[in-house]
Amino acid sequence: LGEGTFGKVVECKDHQTCVFLLLIILVFLLSFMPSAIVRPTVDLAYLTPFCAYVVLELRKPVSHPAHIQSSSVSPRSLPGENIALKIIKNVDKYREAAMLEINVLNFLRERDPEDEYLCVRLLDWFDYYGHICLAFDILGLSVFDFLVSSVKENNYVGYPIEHVRHISYQLCHAVRFMHDNQLTHTDLKPENILFKRSDYISVHNRKKRRYDRIVKSSDVRLIDFGSATFDYDHHSTIVSTRHYRAPEVILELGWSQPCDVWSIGCIIFELYTGYTLFQTHDNREHLAMMERTLGHIPYRMTRKSRTGFFYHGRLDWDFYSQEGRYVRENCRPLLRYCKEESQDTLDMFDLISKMLEYDPADRIPLAAAMTHPFFLRIPVHQRLPYRFRPSSHHNVDGLSVPQQPLDGSSGNSTTSNSSSDGGGNARRKQSDVR
Structure with missing residues (x-):
């Protein structure tokens, strides 16, 4: 959906029944993953050699409790709905900025519980292998x-x-x-x-x-x-x-x-x-x-x-x-x-x-x-x-x-x-x- 200095935003499906929302892996690891385990949910034609991540849909449960750190934010999306996942690069200064953004988004949500003031809503966030991931509703083009x-x-x-x-x-x-x-x-x-x-x-x-x-x-x-x-x-x-x-x-x-x-x-x-x-x-x-x-x-x-x-x-x-x-x-x-x-x-x-x-x-x-x-x-x-x-x-x-x-x-x-x-x-x- 988009890419910037801190990371990129991808479209995902929120299953909500899995141990975690999505499995995010480096593209170069894709060739080592058995095809029976994962299936790409994005059109690979849109992936470039510089693409850092691909979003995969699980075919069978996979659990990495040591590496998944989820927030206490209550997801507002419904099971099966598509969401926008903002994936932050595993770099200290970008992780720090992501945590500051989460702080601001939580603050704005508490100040505006009825969503009257048109700031994007944070649905959820989690940490996967050092990548801070923020979930939002899908929006259109900028x-x-x-x-x-x-x-x-x-x-x-x-x-x-x-x-x-x-x-x-x-x-x-x-x-x-x-x-x-x-x-x-x-x-x-x-x-x-x-x-x-x-x-x-x-x-x-x-x-x-x-x-x-x-x-x-x-x-x-x-x-x-x-x-x-x-x-x-x-x-x-x-x-x-x-x-x-x-x-x-x-x-x-x-x-x-x-x-x-x-x-x-x-x-x-x-x-x-x-x-x-x-x-x-x-x-x-x-x-x-x-x-x-x-x-x-x-x-x-x-x-x-x-x-x-x-x-x-x-x-x-x-x-x-x-x-x-x-x-x-x-x-x-x-x-x-x-x-x-x-x-x-x-x-x-x-x-x-x-x-x-x-x-x-x-x-x-x-x-x-x-x-x-x-x-x-x-x-x-x-x-x-x-x-x-x-x-x-x-x-x-x-x-x-x-x-x-x-x-x-x-x-x-x-x-x-x-x-x-x-x-x-x-x-x-x-x-x-x-």
């Missing part, structure tokens, strides 16, 4: 993967404005809930927003003379809480995937919940246009793109930064160099990306601009964003009640945390930066300046 799968038909035109509004509204709803619980996601991106179902219809576009894929339901869920950080936890210097990274993170000025709001602004832009706002892999170039799109970074921020990117308060960047020409040709002021001057589109760009304020203190909070005119036209059947009332202190010590981090370190490490400039980002399309 909003990014759906866009990529539609490239041939849709040519990176983005989602219809109604879908942009609904997806963005749900994202703000979920992240607002996290913020009210003193949590910052820190890795918001289209890959971490999944459709509940990604069934689609093909609609003929007479103007473009093509068929566009339109998802039937734009209901989404937020996933991947492995980098989520409590307000009182250690905050690593670098967080967020490159294209969605807030300026205060790049400038090493410290960060908090507004860095999520910046990421949401970048995501809304991408949902609308079909491409990333800041397509870069370099800090200085990233800042130059920001200034080209949003204007100069305030002096009150540049003078505090010790990164060496500025000279007398101005970005040390040659706009007439080869790199400078690339920025000039691929970036333009934000409003010039507006494809039409409808009220919907103007409201959307107004919201994006409020989310992309340089100073996190000036950035619109999500409670205010939810009442922005862009969201006031959400249909009644898509509106979400917000009943949660944040308290000044949350007690998370009482949670039944499955296991402490392996090395006893506090907070997040900088592992979220390890995938910040790679992976799926190479597939992203740069904007074309007309």
